[in-house]
Amino acid sequence: MDYNLHTHTKRCHHASGEAEDYVLAAIKGGMRVYGFSDHVPQQFPDGRESGYRVPMAEGAAYCEEIRALREKYKDKIDIRIGFELEYYPLYFEQMLRNAIGFGAEYLILGQHFIHNEHPGGRYVINPHNEKEHLLVYVDTVIEAIRTGVFTYVAHPDIFQYNIHAPEYEESMRRLCVAARENSTPLEINFLGIRDKRIYPNTVFWKIAGEEKAPVTFGLDAHQTEDACDRASLAIAQSLVxxxxxxxxxxxxxxDIRSL
Ligand SMILES: [Zn+2]
Ligand SMILES: [Zn+2]
Structure with a gap:
């Protein structure tokens, strides 16, 4: 694995490490393409900003910083500038315009909330029992895939639900078919492997295999120690x-710049 498009920086306040330290670690680890995709800034109509994102005030500086690093290390590594964002039907246009305006070139989908996040959104990693929430999650991800702007879907199996329920299989099969039909890769998330989270889950990846959805790997690095994470690679490969x-x-x- 000599590529990674899923890297955070300390700007989102729940990751650590300067962007340059990730770049140096990536070069040392033999990476060829390295993309930053920190959580996109977002301000809701009441003025609130989510605490886990790059602040609005730093969105442009984040892109500038990565751009400068790309220039500085261009002989050693191919650096890309991106954001990770959710698809919120209510705010998507604005989030997309912001990402482009700040200077990003690509996007990955990381659907951390359903129902537009704020107000009244639900965090997908909390346990869910209502089938309706599962359907909202899957329908939202499919709608996001169909916009055609996302380079891939990060941790598609992040939604916490009874993975043995028939509706789980049915819903995730729809998601995998949409990924195949739109040629949008689904990410096996290395942060989930490292932290022994509920994802990657085997029920989901079995379905992904049956439906021949395109699959890729992402480190989801939140600290420079994880800038290459070879330990999780073996587990991801065993799933493949x-x-x-x-x-x-x-x-x-x-490339979102021409949108
Ligand atoms: Zn994060
Ligand atoms: Zn991430």
Whole structure:
């Protein structure tokens, strides 16, 4: 694995490390393409900003910083400038315009909330029992895929629900079919592997294999120690083998600058 498009920085306040330290670690670890995709700034109509994102006031500086690093290390590594964002039907246009305005080139989808996050949104990693919430999550991700602007879907299996329920399989199969039809890769998330989270979950990846959805890897690095994370790679590769996943390697980057 010599690529990674899923890297955070200390600007989002729940990760640590300067962008340059990630770059140096990536070069040392033999990375060829390295993309930053910190949580996109977002301000809701009542003025609130989510605490886990890059602040609005730093969005442009974040892109500038990565751009300068790209220039500085251009002989050693191919650095890309991106954001991770949710698809909120109510705010998507604005979030997209902000990301482009700040200077980002690509986006990955990380659907951390349903129902537009604020006010009244629900955090997807909390346990959910209502089938309706599962359907909202899956419908939202599918709608996001169909916009065609996301380079890939990070941790598609992040929604916490009874993975053995028939409606879970049915819903995730729809998600995987949409990913295949739109050629949007689904990410096996290395942060989930490192932290032994509920994702990656085997029920989801079995379905992804059956539906031949395109699959890629993402480090989701939140500290420089994880800038390459070779330990999780073996586990991700074993999932690819076990479920005969359609692993495509480095995803084709969708350039949002011309949108
Ligand atoms: Zn994060
Ligand atoms: Zn992330």
């Amino acid at each position: 083998e076990k479920y005969k996943l359609n692993y495509i390697g480095m995803p084709k980057i969708i």
